[in-house]
Amino acid sequence: MAGLGRRVLTFGTRFVCRSCTQRFQYQSSRTFASASSSEPDFYDVVCVGGGPAGLSLLTALRANPTTSHLRVALVEAQDLSKIRDWRLPADRFSNRCSSLTPTSARHLDSIGAWSHIQRSRVQEYQEMQVWDGVSGARIEFDWAQDSAASEGGIIAYMTENLNLTSGLLKRLKELGGVSIFDGAKVEHISFGSEQPDLDLRQWPVVQLSGGRELYARLLVGADGVNSPVRTFAGIESRGWDYDRHGVVATLELEGDGWGGEYSKVAYQRFLPTGPVAMLPLPGNYSTLVWSTTPENAALLKSLPPQEFIAMVNAAFRLSPVDLEFMHKQTSGQEEELAWRLNHTPFDPHLIPQTVVGVQEGTVASFPLKMRHADTYTGERVALIGDAAHAIHPLAGQGLNQGQGDVQSLARTIEYAVSHGQDLGSTLSLESYNAERYAANHVLLGVCDKIHKLYSVGSGPLVPLRSLGLNAVNAMGPLKKFLMSQAAGSGAKLV
Ligand SMILES: Cc1cc2nc3c(=O)[nH]c(=O)nc-3n(C[C@H](O)[C@H](O)[C@H](O)COP(=O)(O)OP(=O)(O)OC[C@H]3O[C@@H](n4cnc5c(N)ncnc54)[C@H](O)[C@@H]3O)c2cc1C
Incomplete structure (x- = not known):
């Protein structure tokens, strides 16, 4: 079984991984937690970035019975309670809007x-x-x-992008079970170390402002075009302004x-x-x-x-x-x-x-810029949304591409969990990279050519x-x- 939730036995707040006899000390799951403790936390999925892509991915994982037991965390620099409670009068509109395709709308539904x-x-x-x-x-x-x-x-x-992210946060609150570290910037990402009864050398460790450390079986970079997760993974992003x-x-x-x-x-x-x-x-x-x-x-x-x-x-x-x-x-x-x-x-x-x-x-x-990461996956890392690709807005496709990534990665994680695979391994993630890289590459190329032609x-x-x-x-x-x-x-x- 791939998910920590399925592999653990619970003794009070102590969880024991049955398949590898590793002992993990957990804190119980919180919603809208404040990042203060220096105690390490272990998660199946840590998602950095609470924009449209990151929030959709976590919602998709929580809404699916196969993946809903996974321990998931969200790290976001902004105060998400303000976004969740976002409101404007009926005759005022935010200036950041996106055209959602029927396919994206169906997925959100x-x-x-x-x-x-x-x-x-x-x-x-x-x-x-x-x-x-x-x-x-x-x-x-x-x-x-x-x-x-x-x-x-x-x-x-x-x-309006805020209408979408506010709606996603409301749905996440309804689903519950996500440890949310908002108003918290990622200070540093490194690999874990070998410990007496635990080898975490391949596990990304996200260090937050305030000192808290989150250990990730899978670290998802949904952290926008300047993605710190992508930099940590050493994945090049190519393109031009x-x-x-x-x-x-x-x-x-x-x-x-x-x-x-x-x-x-x-x-x-x-x-x-x-x-x-x-x-x-x-x-x-x-x-x-x-x-x-x-x-x-x-x-x-x-x-x-x-x-x-x-x-x-x-x-x-x-x-x-x-x-x-x-x-x-x-x-x-x-x-x-x-x-x-x-x-x-x-x-x-x-x-x-x-x-x-x-x-x-x-x-x-x-x-405006065009960027494409060399790959969307590495060992225990996956990139989605603008962290993986940035496109000229002439066809209104950037956010929709991110929704396509979310559907594909959520399917990939579901498959790994239901087939007893390690959801963070490169092997498990390969189908996500294969499915999305080529599709996004074609669209990036087409929009770039149209921009140049005109x-x-x-x-x-x-x-x-x-x-x-x-x-x-x-x-x-x-x-x-x-x-x-x-x-x-x-x-x-x-
Ligand atoms: C002018 C314009 C018009 C557009 N119109 C459309 C359109 O019509 N249709 C469409 O589909 N797309 C459109 N797009 C593209 C769309 O806006 C983006 O593709 C989309 O918002 C990207 O979402 P994302 O979640 O991947 O990244 P982002 O929205 O960039 O979210 C990244 C999140 O990560 C957080 N973050 C970053 N670094 C850290 C850190 N170190 N620690 C913690 N958190 C961090 C940020 O605070 C942010 O919340 C347009 C873009 C532009 C510029």
């Missing part, structure tokens, strides 16, 4: 977390309008007309919101500096993700609300040349847009509604890529394939 997410704050969409800002070539994805591509005609669910920042904001739209002809559409326009996307939130709100140069991002963040709004409306309407000019102005964007719109023809049905407001304090930016503002590539986009738009099976990939259902191109 299967582990009992979906019902803990505030559904009134989630907006699904059924149509995507994507176009080339230079040539105007366009591709339309309409799931409502092709509901076979994904169930219910839904492409994705726009969700895009020299682009993703500017995010919560926008208010004119009219009554995403109703009638504007029903639940996501818009993305490829500009030579990077794609700008407006994705629906409930009511007449929308979330912005605008990938642009660090200089443009700095200007956008410095503008007063009315000038910022003018820039966003310009990004979906004006030519890239006009937009570039407006990026060089330190003020006066609103006036400039009003004048330029008189000379710019566009079809109002193919672009998003006019933005009329931006919520205070929501304009922020994040540097970063070209002129020359022979422009008509070629437009021809490609128009051709795909006219080609039923290929379009269907792309739609199913975006929805996470992974249909084959036949």
Whole structure:
């Protein structure tokens, strides 16, 4: 039997490993524990990182009867009680949102977390309008007309990341049995030592601020793109910075919101500096993700609300040349847009509604990078989510890839437990690496190529890529394939 929970006999607080006659002194399991004792704790799984990936993994393990007996711990630098109790008024939205594919939503439902997410704050969409800002070539994805591509005609669910993590924490509280060390940073990770009656030389030992030590049969790195767990395991992460920042904001739209002809559409326009996307939130709100140069991002963040709004409306309407000019102005964007719109023809049905407001304090930016770890596993180590891979947000896939990792690793651990294997051994973990590495690698490559293809503002590539986009738009099976990939259902191109 692989799990400590199955291998131990209990004598008060003392557990004896039956198969290897090793004696482990445990503390009883706590929830939201404070990290103060210097007594070592032994766990089957220690997960560093309580973001979407780490919380989903622990929920999946606790929700599954085969793995629910495992001793699991979570280490997170932030105060998780604040995230669990997170609340905003119905007309205010966080600026960090993600599009969850139906596949990810189904997984969250299967582990009992979906019902803990505030559904009134989630907006699904059924149509995507994507176009080339230079040539105007366009591709339309309409799931409502092709509901076979994904169930219910839904492409994705726009969700605030905090709504998701708050829902996961509520579900974890309901399940119980996780030792949570929050507000606790990982100070150091090393290997254990050989002790008189116990050989822990291959067990990672996570040392927390305050001195507590956690011994891990399996150490999971869900600790983001700069993963300390990955560094400890000596796993290289390769890639490049895009020299682009993703500017995010919560926008208010004119009219009554995403109703009638504007029903639940996501818009993305490829500009030579990077794609700008407006994705629906409930009511007449929308979330912005605008990938642009660090200089443009700095200007956008410095503008007063009315000038910022003018820039966003310009990004979906004006030519890239006009937009570039407006990026060089330190003020006066609103006036400039009003004048330029008189000379710019566009079809109002193919672009998003006019933005009329931006919520205070929501304009922020994040540097964009591509990274891929050489492997997702090592002896007693597994990486999931951004710790394993970081992708350009143009296809909204980063968090969804992490959910795919979680499903695969939870299955791998379940298999090891039910087949009496050591769940931390490289052999047990191999199927996780094999399943996820290749799948993520393909998506990372595709998004990277799309970013590069559309970063070209002129020359022979422009008509070629437009021809490609128009051709795909006219080609039923290929379009269907792309739609199913975006929805996470992974249909084959036949
Ligand atoms: C602008 C933008 C838009 C995006 N849009 C989308 C989208 O539409 N759809 C989508 O699927 N993805 C999207 N993504 C990607 C998505 O946000 C990430 O892939 C996802 O949040 C990663 O989750 P994670 O749990 O792997 O890592 P993180 O969210 O980075 O969580 C890591 C956690 O580890 C903790 N941690 C780190 N170091 C330590 C330490 N030493 N000790 C203790 N704790 C530690 C951190 O506090 C953090 O809570 C977007 C990204 C950006 C930048």
